[in-house]
Amino acid sequence: MIRDARVLRAGFVPREVEHRDAEVNHLSSVLEPITNEEPADTAIVTGPSGAGKTCVSQFVTERLREEVLDVETTYVNCWRNYTRFRTLYQILDDLGATIDIHRQSTPHDELVDRLQQHNGPRTVVILDEVDQLEDPSVIYDLHSLPQFAIICIANKEEELFSRVDDRLVSRLRSSEHVRMDKYHDEQLYDILSARAKWGLDDDVITNDQLYRIADAAAGDARLAIGILRTAAGKADRENHERITDDILLDAAEDARAQIKQKSLDSLTPHQRVVYDVVREHGPVGPSEIHERYSEEVDDPRTKRTIRSYLSKMEQYNLLEAEGTSRDREYSLVDSAAASPMQ
Numbered sequence: 001m002i003r004d005a006r007v008l009r010a011g012f013v014p015r016e017v018e019h020r021d022a023e024v025n026h027l028s029s030v031l032e033p034i035t036n037e038e039p040a041d042t043a044i045v046t047g048p049s050g051a052g053k054t055c056v057s058q059f060v061t062e063r064l065r066e067e068v069l070d071v072e073t074t075y076v077n078c079w080r081n082y083t084r085f086r087t088l089y090q091i092l093d094d095l096g097a098t099i100d101i102h103r104q105s106t107p108h109d110e111l112v113d114r115l116q117q118h119n120g121p122r123t124v125v126i127l128d129e130v131d132q133l134e135d136p137s138v139i140y141d142l143h144s145l146p147q148f149a150i151i152c153i154a155n156k157e158e159e160l161f162s163r164v165d166d167r168l169v170s171r172l173r174s175s176e177h178v179r180m181d182k183y184h185d186e187q188l189y190d191i192l193s194a195r196a197k198w199g200l201d202d203d204v205i206t207n208d209q210l211y212r213i214a215d216a217a218a219g220d221a222r223l224a225i226g227i228l229r230t231a232a233g234k235a236d237r238e239n240h241e242r243i244t245d246d247i248l249l250d251a252a253e254d255a256r257a258q259i260k261q262k263s264l265d266s267l268t269p270h271q272r273v274v275y276d277v278v279r280e281h282g283p284v285g286p287s288e289i290h291e292r293y294s295e296e297v298d299d300p301r302t303k304r305t306i307r308s309y310l311s312k313m314e315q316y317n318l319l320e321a322e323g324t325s326r327d328r329e330y331s332l333v334d335s336a337a338a339s340p341m342q
């Protein structure tokens with residue numbers, strides 16, 4: 001049943017990216033100067049979850065490495081590495097330059113100095129979930145080092161700009177911006193169809209079933225591929241020759257639950273407190289959320305930061321907001337109400 005399980009995994013970078021030619025070309029052209037050993041502009045890639053931001057960025061950088069000998073790439077998930085230290089450390093670690101750095105005692109400036117002294121090939125740094133950095137000055141650190149080209153990935157441009165200081169905003173505003181929207185059903189169908197072709201044996205899933213997955217995923221390629229992977233895994237374990245409609249129905253629910261759990265696991269300790277406040281007291285407005293959150297933690301973040309947490313959790317379908325900006329209230333997303341598999 002399963003021909004190549006890798007193709008169905010979440011982090012797989014496909015040989016062909018579907019329906020994102022313009023975005024691939026745009027991002028490639030921004031990075032083009034480094035093929036001539038010249039500094040490249042920073043690129044900002046934005047769009048909703050599952051729009052292909054990470055996939056397109058990794059595809060473009062891998063292709064660049066195929067074409068040019070002297071280019072390195074490194075990828076940092078800034079949600080997981082949300083402090084300046086951890087992001088800088090992660091980049092240096094990828095470059096093999098962390099020997100004798102002590103996690104507790106090495107000052108930030110020393111890490112930046114190390115990056116500055118790095119005399120290897122030009123390096124493209126992908127900063128994924130960059131809007132989750134507690135201290136976005138790391139973007140500034142990298143921006144000032146010409147041997148690094150940066151791709152900043154975020155859900156919303158405003159979220160990113162609202163968190164950085166003026167000098168960085170003006171630099172980022174002049175950066176190249178690659179925007180991506182949710183996929184249409186037809187586009188998701190094509191993405192799924194390619195994965196099914198490479199990942200599964202023939203006739204394991206029908207076109208009609210692929211369309212139904214595309215429809216249920218509502219524009220999110222991560223969810224669509226997750227449903228396909230879950231369904232194929234279950235059918236394989238239960239020794240079916242094909243994915244049945246019943247399996248598909250369960251897979252949609254399971255894939256949603258898995259993605260939700262992964263997003264919950266990604267929350268930083270402070271974000272988790274905010275989530276729990278909404279879980280216990282929702283529907284609840286931002287001011288009350290901030291008050292209750294501040295009672296729970298020793299070093300509360302600002303109201304503005306809490307608003308950005310709420311927005312992120314909304315993007316990741318953990319919370320939903322109702323009302324206009326003045327009387328907005330947050331509650332947990334009711335998973336049972338998500339667009340069902342028909």
Ligand SMILES: Nc1ncnc2c1ncn2[C@@H]1O[C@H](COP(=O)(O)OP(=O)(O)OP(=O)(O)O)[C@@H](O)[C@H]1O
Nearest residue numbers: 010012017018020049050051052053054055221222
């Ligand atoms: N155009 C595409 N062609 C082929 N596969 C795609 C395409 N877009 C997305 N995918 C696949 O869909 C999944 C989700 O995409 P990706 O992780 O790039 O989304 P994202 O926009 O970065 O989402 P998030 O903000 O949640 O990280 C990945 O497995 C990716 O390989």
